[in-house]
Amino acid sequence: MPVIQYREALNQAMSEEMERDDRVFLMGEEVAEYNGAYKVSQGMLDRFGPRRIIDTPISEEGFAGIGIGAAMVGLRPIIEFMTFSFSLVAFDQIVNNAANIRYMSGGQFSLPIVFRGNSGMAGSLAATHSHRPEAWYAHVPGLTVVMPATPADAKGLLKSSIRSDDPIVFIEHENLLGERGEVPDDPEFLIPIGQAEIKRPGSDVTIITYSRSLLTSLKAAEKLADEGIDCEVVDLRTIRPLDMETLVASVTKTHRAVIVEENWPYCGIGAGIADRLYRSIFDELDAPIGRVFTKDAPVPYNRTMELAMLPSVEGVVAEVKSLLNR
Amino acid sequence: MPIEVTLAKLSPTMESGQLVKWNVKVGDKVKEGDTLAEVQTDKAVMPMESFEEGVVAHLDVQEGDEIALGQRVLVLARKGEDPAEVARSVAGSAGSASGSKAAAGSKPAAASEPAQPSGSSDTNGQEPESVASESAVAATGRIKASPLARRIARSAGVDLSQIRGTGPGGRIVRDDVEAFLKSGGSQAEAPRPAAAAPAPRRGGSDGQTRRVPHSRMRQTIAQRMQQAKQTAPEIHLTIDVRLDRVMSLREALNKNLASEGVKLSVGDFITKAVAVALRRHPALNASYEADAIVEHGEVNIGIAVALEGGLIVPVLHAADRLSLREIRQGTEALATAARQNKLTPKQMMGATFTISNLGMYGIKQFDAILNLPEVGILAVGAAEQRPVVQDGQLAVGWVMTATLTADHRAVDGATAAEFLRTLKSLLEEPALMLA
Numbered sequence: 001m002p003v004i005q006y007r008e009a010l011n012q013a014m015s016e017e018m019e020r021d022d023r024v025f026l027m028g029e030e031v032a033e034y035n036g037a038y039k040v041s042q043g044m045l046d047r048f049g050p051r052r053i054i055d056t057p058i059s060e061e062g063f064a065g066i067g068i069g070a071a072m073v074g075l076r077p078i079i080e081f082m083t084f085s086f087s088l089v090a091f092d093q094i095v096n097n098a099a100n101i102r103y104m105s106g107g108q109f110s111l112p113i114v115f116r117g118n119s120g121m122a123g124s125l126a127a128t129h130s131h132r133p134e135a136w137y138a139h140v141p142g143l144t145v146v147m148p149a150t151p152a153d154a155k156g157l158l159k160s161s162i163r164s165d166d167p168i169v170f171i172e173h174e175n176l177l178g179e180r181g182e183v184p185d186d187p188e189f190l191i192p193i194g195q196a197e198i199k200r201p202g203s204d205v206t207i208i209t210y211s212r213s214l215l216t217s218l219k220a221a222e223k224l225a226d227e228g229i230d231c232e233v234v235d236l237r238t239i240r241p242l243d244m245e246t247l248v249a250s251v252t253k254t255h256r257a258v259i260v261e262e263n264w265p266y267c268g269i270g271a272g273i274a275d276r277l278y279r280s281i282f283d284e285l286d287a288p289i290g291r292v293f294t295k296d297a298p299v300p301y302n303r304t305m306e307l308a309m310l311p312s313v314e315g316v317v318a319e320v321k322s323l324l325n326r
Numbered sequence: 327m328p329i330e331v332t333l334a335k336l337s338p339t340m341e342s343g344q345l346v347k348w349n350v351k352v353g354d355k356v357k358e359g360d361t362l363a364e365v366q367t368d369k370a371v372m373p374m375e376s377f378e379e380g381v382v383a384h385l386d387v388q389e390g391d392e393i394a395l396g397q398r399v400l401v402l403a404r405k406g407e408d409p410a411e412v413a414r415s416v417a418g419s420a421g422s423a424s425g426s427k428a429a430a431g432s433k434p435a436a437a438s439e440p441a442q443p444s445g446s447s448d449t450n451g452q453e454p455e456s457v458a459s460e461s462a463v464a465a466t467g468r469i470k471a472s473p474l475a476r477r478i479a480r481s482a483g484v485d486l487s488q489i490r491g492t493g494p495g496g497r498i499v500r501d502d503v504e505a506f507l508k509s510g511g512s513q514a515e516a517p518r519p520a521a522a523a524p525a526p527r528r529g530g531s532d533g534q535t536r537r538v539p540h541s542r543m544r545q546t547i548a549q550r551m552q553q554a555k556q557t558a559p560e561i562h563l564t565i566d567v568r569l570d571r572v573m574s575l576r577e578a579l580n581k582n583l584a585s586e587g588v589k590l591s592v593g594d595f596i597t598k599a600v601a602v603a604l605r606r607h608p609a610l611n612a613s614y615e616a617d618a619i620v621e622h623g624e625v626n627i628g629i630a631v632a633l634e635g636g637l638i639v640p641v642l643h644a645a646d647r648l649s650l651r652e653i654r655q656g657t658e659a660l661a662t663a664a665r666q667n668k669l670t671p672k673q674m675m676g677a678t679f680t681i682s683n684l685g686m687y688g689i690k691q692f693d694a695i696l697n698l699p700e701v702g703i704l705a706v707g708a709a710e711q712r713p714v715v716q717d718g719q720l721a722v723g724w725v726m727t728a729t730l731t732a733d734h735r736a737v738d739g740a741t742a743a744e745f746l747r748t749l750k751s752l753l754e755e756p757a758l759m760l761a
Contacts, residue, residue, distance in 0.1 A: 255474050255500060282473045283473045283474060283476075283477040284473070284474055284477075285472060285473045285474055286472040286473075286474040286475065286499050286500045287472055287493070287494075287499065322494065325492065325493050325494050325499075
């Protein structure tokens with residue numbers, strides 16, 4: 001199986017779907033002439049031409065709205081945000097319009113649109129460009145939020161997202177774009193939305209995570225294995241809808257859970273997941289649900305301080321051990 | 327899919343069991359109805375039968391292990407499945423009592439360690455678990471235990487206050503409960519060497535103090551009696567019953583039945599009369615439930631039988647429709663089975679009212695404790711000759727004193743009194759039972 005980068009997997013997913021369906025097009029800042037601010041759309045202008053690979057001015061609210069209108073009349077747009085920090089300018093379009101068109105029109109309109117782009121604390125981008133937006137969007141009924149951590153998941157889930165008839169918020173991570181992994185080249189390689197995956201089986205504690213924190217969690221699991229603690233690592237892949245079936249089965253087996261996310265704690269993804277686990281399997285828990293998250297403060301420019309805020313391997317190890325009282 | 331065999335309810339009040347003996351081993355072929363194992367329930371050693379056909383691929387528990395209801399005890403490979411393959415696939419998800427989990431945090435008394443700075447402190451919330459306490463019992467008297475530990479303890483009928491918590495802040499966690507159960511429930515005495523707990527001996531009169539660990543039956547009795555006293559507001563009504571006619575009828579019948587080897591007891595007449603009276607007073611032949619009183623269609627009499635180290639209440643089904651002879655034979659069969667530990671689940675289930683008789687010890691009167699959810703239990707004293715007033719004259723008569731304990735949530739005093747009045751009339755004029 002070919003080994004490619006996460007950014008190439010995204011490119012493959014978009015290119016294959018554009019080949020398959022001529023209603024699909026890509027629009028965003030620098031996606032065409034510059035081949036993408038992060039080179040995700042490398043070569044796509046040459047391949048598909050300027051009618052389908054469209055550069056926009058710095059006007060997120062505008063091009064998100066154009067995408068929504070295009071989707072309402074039958075096209076299948078992919079709207080790229082250079083980073084999801086900039087999607088805040090388009091928040092009204094995504095939350096008020098995209099999420100609610102089907103509902104407000106009594107089902108007369110569906111909205112096959114993908115909003116995608118990277119996110120996260122990627123290194124000295126400072127407070128306004130380091131946002132992790134998944135909790136904001138996952139809060140909204142009507143939106144689906146997908147966050148792949150591996151190149152294969154990125155490809156399979158982006159293809160499924162483009163084929164979805166409802167709006168998808170597809171959030172990548174700047175620090176994952178260069179990650180390499182095996183990715184099937186089958187044009188029908190699809191990963192269903194809403195399915196978590198056990199990336200590492202284990203018996204003592206379930207680590208629930210997604211996006212870049214998967215890598216942190218897997219490293220922590222290896223360290224813990226050296227100390228005789230067997231962690232199961234579950235990659236959510238889709239944040240909303242949440243795959244409760246997989247989570248319940250895993251935590252029912254291990255009786256302990258730690259949620260690791262690159263998010264602020266209050267009203268974060270972990271808060272929502274912990275709530276649902278407590279209410280569904282309280283009697284299975286042998287310890288309170290642990291959480292590892294970003295510190296509750298604006299993200300600093302200073303790299304050392306930024307790293308200190310992020311969930312770390314040591315932080316995950318310590319949280320798991322505290323649940324086991326070790 | 328392989329078949330996961332779990333522990334089913336083998337007695338009505340059973341909440342967990344102990345695997346006494348495996349009758350199968352890995353590789354054995356099993357048919358429906360085969361006995362897989364013998365399980366000690368709260369009442370007796372019961373055979374555990376297979377409801378399926380297959381080959382034993384994996385055993386989850388060992389002889390002597392405690393098993394929770396619904397816990398997987400073994401896995402059968404279906405026809406066409408490779409038992410070795412099945413064994414490999416289930417090994418990872420082995421049942422919690424498999425003993426392979428010792429690595430998972432059973433470090434003793436680590437509570438004095440400071441809470442780990444976990445890199446995950448939430449500035450919106452307080453730092454959790456910063457108070458280290460040696461005991462799981464908080465200052466308020468509330469026991470700190472994880473939900474899972476509570477669930478396991480509840481199903482095993484274990485009192486959490488006996489268990490020492492080794493989790494954060496002295497919290498009782500699963501490992502603590504399992505260790506407690508494995509040690510036969512004496513972990514609270516953990517600092518003492520095992521030899522300090524002598525094997526129980528009966529009738530010791532040597533002046534030595536000894537601890538007799540609770541048997542499963544003792545645990546069950548304790549739990550159920552305490553539950554009854556704590557939940558049911560009881561009312562007690564005592565009545566004297568003349569038994570002269572029962573005594574003479576018994577003598578006459580026993581003469582006739584002697585050739586068949588049947589000898590009716592006074593208790594059999596009482597059983598019969600109680601059953602007939604219950605048929606006429608359905609309010610006493612009932613169970614109290616949260617939202618309703620269930621008046622049972624059958625009259626099934628539980629008969630308390632004393633055993634070495636405890637008691638058990640097997641059930642005489644449809645007692646109101648049995649003849650005296652059938653009551654005698656049925657009661658004898660139940661008592662024998664109870665003493666030999668051979669009661670079947672059916673013989674222990676479905677009682678709608680209980681009789682406890684201490685007449686044979688010469689007890690004149692006592693109050694019995696309800697066998698919940700039944701709403702009534704009759705405590706029967708000795709039939710004895712007492713001075714009675716008859717037609718204004720002092721005379722000698724056969725008299726018995728019986729005391730009804732009723733659950734006042736379901737049964738009011740007058741209702742209970744009416745039942746006793748019927749019972750008295752049936753015993754004082756046994757021919758009425760034929761009417």
